[in-house]
Amino acid sequence: MKKVEAIIRHFKLEDVKLALSSQGVQGMTISEVRGFGRQKGHTEMYRGAEYTVDFVPKVKLEIIVRNEDVQKTISTIMRAAQTGQIGDGKIFVLSLDEAVRIRTGETGSDAV
């Protein structure tokens, strides 16, 4: 079991979600994050005081998938989230020791 983390643009969330579900992903968890990278933030001006906001709002997806589904998941996300512009985001993959479904206690791939 792997944990796929993807950091994408807000307005791509809808597309990515659709792409993943149609690929058979049963569930995912998302959260609001702010990113810093090649994509530069912007400068706001309040009464002459300049504020550089160099953290850009992004959405983080966390998806637990079976090992064999990792590649498919990655490419699906890439296809759906890509614009080609700097700031499209990243995908990270981590190994999972265990997964449990609280409701039933099922573990492993049955849990997701």
Added chain:
Amino acid sequence: MKKVEAIIRHFKLEDVKLALSSQGVQGMTISEVRGFGRQKGHTEMYRGAEYTVDFVPKVKLEIIVRNEDVQKTISTIMRAAQTGQIGDGKIFVLSLDEAVRIRTGETGSDAV
């Protein structure tokens, strides 16, 4: 050292927190997430326009524990967070390479 991630319902947070502390867990970190899974979201209606909100608000717990405490932690969370209804959430376990306490520089299990 393991990292236990749990995605639970908001109104269960209080119970889970109490259960964990009484079990001796020293600390944890929580964040607001939104989840997508078997539990369906709901539909909102604004001036005739329907919006399906299929991401349900959840709370994510991140707890670093010693390897030997993992099982106990999992079962504690399960007991406290379970309602039996779809949407109770998941528990994921990842391996940690290192942990450091910023204040003191302590590492490993002394850090948590």
Added chain:
Amino acid sequence: MKKVEAIIRHFKLEDVKLALSSQGVQGMTISEVRGFGRQKGHTEMYRGAEYTVDFVPKVKLEIIVRNEDVQKTISTIMRAAQTGQIGDGKIFVLSLDEAVRIRTGETGSDAV
């Protein structure tokens, strides 16, 4: 490739960001979290009803770095985020299986 997670105080974010960039870190992702630990929360009082807010607002940094940079990154964060007071936070390190840059499809250390 490693994933360095750091939980720090809000007002240290600026310093940590500067320290890391000057050390050559290209990017990072941050999110709002609330922490529970040795640092006690506070009690709010509304019309006689007491609420103990034992979760303290913190910022969570997630930084993907090359294995060889882990130590440097940790010490940089420690230096910038330390106050010596209880509540400075933690640093956790996890192993990464893979990293992908959505825009280009680059993988591994080229992705970050």
Added chain:
Amino acid sequence: MIRVGREWAVGCVALVAMLAFSGRLNAYQEESNVLTPTASTTVPVDKGDNAWMLVSSALVLMMTAPGLALFYSGLVRKKNVLGVMMQCLFLMGLMTTIWGLYGYSLSFGGSPKDAEGKPSGDSAWIGNGEYFFMHNVEPKLVQKDGKPELEYPMEGTIPRLTHMLFQGMFFIITPGLICGAFAERMKFSTMVVFSIVWGTVVYCPLCHWVWDNGILAYGSPHAVVAGLNTGALDFAGGTVVHISSGASALICCLVMGKRLGYGHDPMPPHNMTYTLIGATMLWVGWFGFNAGSALNAGGLASTAFTATHFAAAAGTLSWPLMEWITHGKPTVLGACSGAVAGLVCITPASGFVQPMPALLMGAIAGVVCYFSVNKMKPKFGYDDSLDAFGVHGVGGTLGAILTGVFATRQAADAAVSSGAELGLLEGGKLLVPQVFAAGLTWVYAVAVTFVLLKILDATMGLRVSQEDEVQGLDFSQHGEEGYIFI
């Protein structure tokens, strides 16, 4: 779904029917007007008075929303913010419609038209039907020596329409105040039916008793109990508005029970900034509520305005000072609550007290309500979500009593000033009828509210399902979210 169906059906049919009817009625009036001889006096409108009363009407409406809507909604959890606001807004529509159709008539119909001003027996308990559908309230085209002229039924120096509007705003906010007691758990449909019945059966008679020569009105021949035939003083609604709503609020939270997780889960106010904005809007709007109750823009309005402002100010200080003493910190919610407590307490007295006693009353109200909310509520353990009883019930009763102490002929309208001594401080006996009026209001409001709730509980059900309560009223009752900040 079916139940919901049934519910709106009722409401809907009612609305359509009544509108259709009113349409016809109006057509009928068109002819009838010219025929029916009109009894209403034709003194000219005093424009200064009318200007002030129209402004006051607007201010009192503003009290319900945005005022009360913000004050209350800031105190609930985020998931119920719209639930509370919707109750205020919907009541603006609902109570206004009822008021226009028959409420005003049941409250103020009768006595004024009676033979030589002597009120008729029938008007001791409830108004008659002379103002149904705004008949005898709306203007008429009459023939004055040959040429057509518009005639406005008057109430003193202002058109009766203005009086109807001003009083109608009170009819909106009173049930609105009760909503504070059952916030975060009441079914919207039941709240609607409750408000219709409560307004009709509790508010209208009470209003008539106190302000239209009824059994509690000062100087009314109908004033009950020989010894008390002076009746009681209630300048702007201590009994009619605050005691009635506060007493009913207590019954509501007792009958409905606590919110799920009350005492266990933290339920801090989700937006204290809304509560403060709302409280200050209530303060501003209350000038219309109290000073407007003078029904003119003369010196009495200034006295009432001053008393209102001073009492609010003192309450804003005394409540947080109590907190400062007991917990070391003055809170924003304390200052807001103190301001409202002072305003509630001065309401019945505002037209009868001098500035300094008003200041004193406000300060006392802040302290007393502080204890009722911070000590008494936890002691008895009822869940008065937003302290509708703790502030309006307790503060209103306190105000009715203190009026019996501080009211003075030095500051009152001509009629009252030329009468007997009033408050204890000037050696008057007013205290007795004041206590009696407060007591009777308590008994009546409690009794009717209790029966009404029991009936509704058995028929429609009072509370939303546990599931809906956990999810929040915003979505479960209205299918919306308050804030979408992501």
Added chain:
Amino acid sequence: MIRVGREWAVGCVALVAMLAFSGRLNAYQEESNVLTPTASTTVPVDKGDNAWMLVSSALVLMMTAPGLALFYSGLVRKKNVLGVMMQCLFLMGLMTTIWGLYGYSLSFGGSPKDAEGKPSGDSAWIGNGEYFFMHNVEPKLVQKDGKPELEYPMEGTIPRLTHMLFQGMFFIITPGLICGAFAERMKFSTMVVFSIVWGTVVYCPLCHWVWDNGILAYGSPHAVVAGLNTGALDFAGGTVVHISSGASALICCLVMGKRLGYGHDPMPPHNMTYTLIGATMLWVGWFGFNAGSALNAGGLASTAFTATHFAAAAGTLSWPLMEWITHGKPTVLGACSGAVAGLVCITPASGFVQPMPALLMGAIAGVVCYFSVNKMKPKFGYDDSLDAFGVHGVGGTLGAILTGVFATRQAADAAVSSGAELGLLEGGKLLVPQVFAAGLTWVYAVAVTFVLLKILDATMGLRVSQEDEVQGLDFSQHGEEGYIFI
């Protein structure tokens, strides 16, 4: 940057120039005043009327902001909240300046001063220049039998200055309403130029036609079309404000096209609490809008106030009842929309109808606008972001027509009451001119707006870049963020 440069340059130069000029002009006036004989009557100011009209002016300004600013901004996505609010605020500055310089004169200049009050031919279409730069509106120091005395040009019983202020507030909110149609995508600089031209070319003439003895004014000799020479009734702006803005709004969303992702991405209101607060402030402010249109604090103001309040109330009930029937839940947005729909619909009728018909009109408006927004819009698929057309265009037209049905001499000002029967219900023929006036307003507003938008599209461009639209107007147009809650 260069384009932006050009744009502000224009605006800036204009402002500076006009201010400089006005400075000079004023200096010139100083001397001239004493010389020029003044024609303005010198009846004393009725302070009750003036008090009411000043308050009404303040209330109508409050309608644009905070009222409309909150109502509209709550409905957009978070990233555009400031974009909407800024349009309202900037219009307060912009339209007021234009109004003072020449707008008031183009709207109301002419007829009153004409030989023995008979309006001159030239004033059938547009006002003259007598009030440019507030000349003949501002007070003058004159010599009355030897000693100096201040003379205020009057409009009836109030200083003309007050009349100018009150009418000026309408000049602000009308283009503000249009902003609801192109919200979340229009370029700020283009919006500014659009508003200047639209106000000058559409609003001023229309205002003159309807309210200053122009071609649509009731009883005006200029009233077009033999058969209709009675002209139409528009008490507070059904045609001038709501139809004109609503019709233009429709053209705006048709010409500009949909927002990016419309229909695909969810675009729920980001802050329904703001929308409710705004709606209730609009309700309160509307009392000034309608009752203030009586231009005095007499009985007519009370009639208009009542009609306004009742229509709003009925709309607040009927729209959500429709939702309750069709979807099982009454929404907060439905109640807010219903209140506004009722207010829009009653606006032209407020001074001419009795309370019950007002209640009925409000209820009808709630239902009709419910369908226009929930059914018609999806059917035709235009993106009227905040339903400026759906509520103001449809509701305004409905109101103009229903005025022809329910208007009665039983409730109107003396002049009208002593005339012929009005609405259908009392056997009058008013319906014909009402329909005609609504139609003419539609045609004129649509035509001018269409041409204007095409020109602006070709020159400045109407929409922000796709990138800017995705990022949101708050940052792209103003470099700011609405909320920073972390």
Added chain:
Amino acid sequence: MIRVGREWAVGCVALVAMLAFSGRLNAYQEESNVLTPTASTTVPVDKGDNAWMLVSSALVLMMTAPGLALFYSGLVRKKNVLGVMMQCLFLMGLMTTIWGLYGYSLSFGGSPKDAEGKPSGDSAWIGNGEYFFMHNVEPKLVQKDGKPELEYPMEGTIPRLTHMLFQGMFFIITPGLICGAFAERMKFSTMVVFSIVWGTVVYCPLCHWVWDNGILAYGSPHAVVAGLNTGALDFAGGTVVHISSGASALICCLVMGKRLGYGHDPMPPHNMTYTLIGATMLWVGWFGFNAGSALNAGGLASTAFTATHFAAAAGTLSWPLMEWITHGKPTVLGACSGAVAGLVCITPASGFVQPMPALLMGAIAGVVCYFSVNKMKPKFGYDDSLDAFGVHGVGGTLGAILTGVFATRQAADAAVSSGAELGLLEGGKLLVPQVFAAGLTWVYAVAVTFVLLKILDATMGLRVSQEDEVQGLDFSQHGEEGYIFI
């Protein structure tokens, strides 16, 4: 804790003592009233005037909260939102209480009662005690030819109570404005003591000098400096309110020092929507502030209302236009700031200038304050958190001077109009006393504020602890959170 303890003890004892005393006093008055012959005139109340002045009082209170509370709180960081709001609300309670007890008397006591209206020497610097505890302000029951009658002490055509209320609202907002300078770092308890002393020692005398025949009043025999014995013109508080608060604000931020992390950490406004809502409420409320200062509802009120509205409008355009020129984007905060700058600048002139010069003054104010805030502040590096000095100090001084340029007898009250030429533009010499008055106000406010702050710093301490400042005032001072959105 002990310190806190000491602090509330002081406040609390004071409150109780003063209330108890006032209670007694009142009782004493009851008898005394009948005895003491009253000197106050008994002209009847002009209800139009009184209606307008009561509304104006409500509007000015609304300026402090919700107006200023929203405007200021939106500009701070989220963790201090309640801190700012609480200062506004608590001042409403505190300053009102002081005003009623003795403030009004120190400001306006004396001159009016003097032998044949000629002000007595003693009233050149400070009012006397005739109005302590509202004595001679509240109504009295007197015997008029046998029968009892209520007599209201009058101020012109309105009850003195109304005058006291209206002026009291100014007493609230003035210290409120200063809060903008030390926002996000001042200790609440110290702020309370500061406001009490500042109001008593700075505001009351200043108010007396300018508005009660004191050393700066126009046409006062006490007007200092032979050559300037005409005194200065300040219609609604340019010196009394804005210069005094602005100058003190500058001293506050200089003495207290910068916020932790100022210049290093980003400190963007946390809720620009609040700031905009607050700014527009200030605009609306300012009509009461300026037009209400006419103390009647006649033509002068209309002139002042117009000047106020036009200046605000021009400022709303000129400030953002400067930004558009220099940075390519007009900001919402710029438009809000410009509106306020225009309003501040026109305040002293509002009753003495024609519409076009008002427009010009507003435009100038927007530009000048833009520079003071965007260029001067960074240059000198003081931390005027919310630009209380940058807008009110600079704008107020500018307004006082420009009044000397644009004031004209063509638009003023009878007394002034019949006097000598006023502004430069009409060849008057007013400019000299205007500059003098502004200067004297500056010197006095700066001196007293400086000393006061030094004393408080040494005794109670001005700033919260570093820890508390980092945590935010909401929790550290009040134990609450502004928003709980999770």
